[in-house]
Amino acid sequence: MIPTIRPKLELLSETLIKKIIEEALIILEQRGVFVENRQALDLFCDSGMRVDSKTHRVYITPGLVEDSLDSAPETITLFDRTEEKAYIVGGDHVHFDPGSAAVHIFDPKTGRQRPAVSRDVQNFIRVTDALENIHFQSTGLMSSDVPDKIADSYRLFLALQYSSKPVVTGTFRVEGFKPMFDMLCAVRGSAQALADKPLAIFDACPSPPLKWSNLTTQSLIDSARAGIPSELISMGMTGATSPVTIAGTLVQHCVENFCGVIITQLAAKGSPVIFGGSPSSFDMRKGTTPMGAIETMMIDSGYAQIAKSLGLPTHAYMGLSDSKVNDNQAGFETGIGAVLAALSGINVISGPGMMDFESCQCLEKLVIDHEICTMAYRLIEGISQREDPIATSLFAELGDEM
Template sequence: MRPRIQAVDDALIEQILSEARRILAEIGMEVRGPEMRRRLLEAGLPTAEDGRVLFPADVIDRALASAPRSFTLYNRDGAPQAEIGGDNVHFVPASSGLKILDHRTNETRLATTADFAEYARLADGLPHIAYLATAFSTNDDIEAQVSDAWRLYLCLTNSRKPVVSGAFTEHGVGRMVEMMSLFRHDRADLIARPMSIFTITATGMFRYSEDSCQNMLDCVEAGIPVEIVPVTLMGLIAPVSLVGAAVFHTVDTLAGIIMAQIVRPGAPVLFGGAPAEFHMRAATSPMLGIQALRLDVAYAAVGKALGLPTQAYMALSDSKFLDAQAGAETFGSALLAALAGINSVSGPGMLDYVLTFSLPKLVYDDDLCGQALHFVRHIAPLDDVPTIDLAREVMAEQHLITAAHTMSHWPTELHMPSPVTDRENRENWAKAGGRDLLQRATDEVERRLAAYEAPETDPLVVAEMQRIITAGMSAPAPLPDVPPVGTGLKAAPTNAPRRQRRFTR
């Protein structure tokens, strides 16, 4: 069996779905994207007197019937990387922050291209980070309208892993699709072997903005899987109670799934979210408040009951630093996500209400995520039933350290954390320098960055991606410099020659 958590029972899930269906049919959604609205009306969806689009029961049923139960995410080279569905759990860095907590100066500041390149190189080698995300914005000399493509470029040239991304403008998806297509034979191959998941945000109040509508259209038509991520604020624009909030959340998510299936039946869609609770005293929106976490596992249960892949913002922290609060919030929510079988968990590396990214926290979170994944492995007898022989052996030897059973199974049964997690006794810890968590995590960041080896990329592909980005600028301008491998202190021009083999698609 697999360890799991059951947040809501089947009867309550059916009640939540019934209430959500009624809201979709009687109140509907405000669809602000003109092209998406036109597609929905052409598909025969009715409207309310105030113009809101209504979703009748038969439309909902057809959409749910056509939505895939799982899909495979492939890496840059076209090899399968992650199966999104069932109870498979994959951890991915959160997005999209604005600042970096500089591990060299302990300063919180606006992030740069050099910071992002270091992040991508670090995440590329972390064993429990299944794929990357365009985790935070760069604030150096790059136009905002192409900044999303620039971050994707940095991911694609510094890692082979897939990436969770998204467009920040109404027409940003197209150039990002062009860039990813360079790593496939053609557009059909990109659809067959997707290398990215794009985030579509529902803003609450049963509304989809112009940007969200257009981005969904562009993604679905290009074959990019999308995660529908409502920002459900409990106590502010959604009920403070769990069941009521779950209904509101389900309405927003289902609406996105239905729209995607109307545009292209069979489009891969994740039942996701980024809920938070409204703090009645501080007037903040903690994503790691315990009521928000209850909503995470509750809506995930609803998505699973519908047979859909799921996503959540968990395994992160609202704390400002890598401290006790950050560790508790990250591990607690990572374990809940793993127990709930959430397929794509966005969170590692993030602090401060999804505003600040930290590289030391990312390496520590990788360790915590590894422990959570170890915990939810299937439990079954492992050469230990009948147990009588092991009992006789321990009585005879007074230990099982060198027993054949121990020697055979301890490498897989006993999880060995990275050096970031302290498992030494006090004497050995002191002899090794008495480093605290932040020091150990910072040292691990620098060790991994020093050992990083860049994936080989065809210079022609690099040049074409740069051309696509600059073509989207309102005025010609040089792209920001990217630091060479091995240092974050000096930057080489993006057009600097590289010694590498030709990349074969």
Template structure:
């Protein structure tokens, strides 16, 4: 099992118990009075059959609080997700905190900082890197949206295949144009494995048809769900943190109710991706402190519901470069999320919005994750760690602790050593080329890619995956979603040496 980190202290709480109750009751009132829009007949029938008030003309579902409370009770507080190898299974919930990659549609050019499509090789390498990073505990959706030359409609599926081929970790699968039907089959082709199915709501208080389809598809395959929304304070929710929390919690709770109606006992976790709107550009302000606070309150309220909480807003930043702003935006968000009781932090590698990600950023973020993890493990206080006998033995100057057995025994457990940080004294730094963290990250990337070889799929599994991909290609081509020139460029990749799976 992948251990992750354990939070060994009481989590930070921004709300008093009374405030937490108010937000909870506000959420119940919204679900009962305002309700949610669900553009899906099968789901509407299900809600009606279970006692919700359904207005079929307006596709509006209003939920009595007893149904809501019942659904929250049914969802497990802790659950396991099975990986390809048992050693990579994850157990989500409780005081465990996992870190995972944050997606970017493209990679970035490190000279111009402009996004560009990654190649297949870059995509493969990014996943192999994540497999090697000590603080990447499983994979979220993507991280890249396919690679250069893949038709838009197949980017998610090709990305899933890349992940299956380059890591044994648990992965999460997104959706588009009904690709979940192929995803489920690919995952099931690897005996014993399951994946997290990612699905969403659409703020405010809405669920589109395609989204709801994914709830059914993934839950009928008995996959656990990663449910997310993307509320924008002042855009799709009230501008206030309290108002936004009420409406975004109502949305997430409605998603949990739907999941538990489809499959009682369904394993679900919910994420917060709330960001304030920028009043000039209309874009979400990634890395904003209000997003960090929103997440802390979210964690507190979902701990009350006993459902694992995910932080998604710690991954993306407003900065377009790997720079100071990028570092502080990420570190603030990850640290606050971790100490306020989150279970999963979708974090490493993400740069601006969901539009860019980079392996060097993932290496730097892995160090932030390690530092946060160290903090979470807390301070161990016992006779060994207090070391009173040793203190007595060493005494005042000229005594010291450097060469003592106690130091050798404990320092690696007590200290976290970042792998890509500059911690040299100034004279040595001057002598050794004045390297910064990005230089160290480059070296680490090269080293990990040359030494770490992910465990490949068995030939039989590989044949099944490629067979399903072939079917998907034909399916979308026949549907007219892949144009002639796209198809030609795509086939050139599939038939090249870069893609050894098709022969």
């Protein structure tokens, strides 16, 4: 049989990838990165890096970057709640999940958005759990009817209660990690069992340009030491919080995510980490960040290609829309994003169901998007030779009947 070719999208030449990485290393060493967390600063000091304790700026050598990239695992295996179904995150394995942290739900009865409440979150989780080709659950909707202090842990509680799928989540407070960790341990049975068979991914977002806050850095450290995969979500906006060019934004993206990888590896060498993001082009006229813009998708595909060249698992916010209703725009932006993400071989694709610049979830859109994801999966399977000969024997059987 003739081997099947998997279609792929690659936007960067090897020379450009090398140039982007080289400039990122220069910035890390000469300009440095702001790291607010004292525990992380101590880790950098212990590793021999130059740290300015007054400005919280860390200057990172290329050697430490290379060592950290080498020790980070190329693949991560997540398990569902039953521990029977495993999902490989790495290589060209593709998994969709429905975005994260939307504050509104689209109400089909009124045709308008409104603040989500707990019942909406439960319905969202149940629908996601029923969609076969949305592989991961996410804490993708915020409840407005619970206290802020438990907003992060409550949404994880609901996800664990109403779904068996692995969960993409994250904490909003330094104190929020422990109750979320305890819930995951309760489901798995122990901390060691959770580390052996991870059930969740914790997002951690740097603040562009070149800043890691106390909260997100502590999340990286806590997750690494617990064996929970961290997902780095750099969010540069071209011309606003990152260079105006796509290539320039990719350089900054690498600087911020390289620093995140290093923190995880200093906290626990070999800990799982995913090179992800939610960058965007910036609309200077309207002051918006269109996630459905082709330039945004090009940035996503570009940094994913760089991460793959370094042997890291990848993530992106794609397969979503900026439309405020579930209309033609929603279908077009979601469709092209899901297909480009799958062709790019991005491992964790967050987006189905989301609209209005990542602020709203729509259950009807989520179901439609599931069909789009199914088509994207079929596309990357490619065209295979299923029989030998391919078709001549079929025509021979027809004889003179044609």
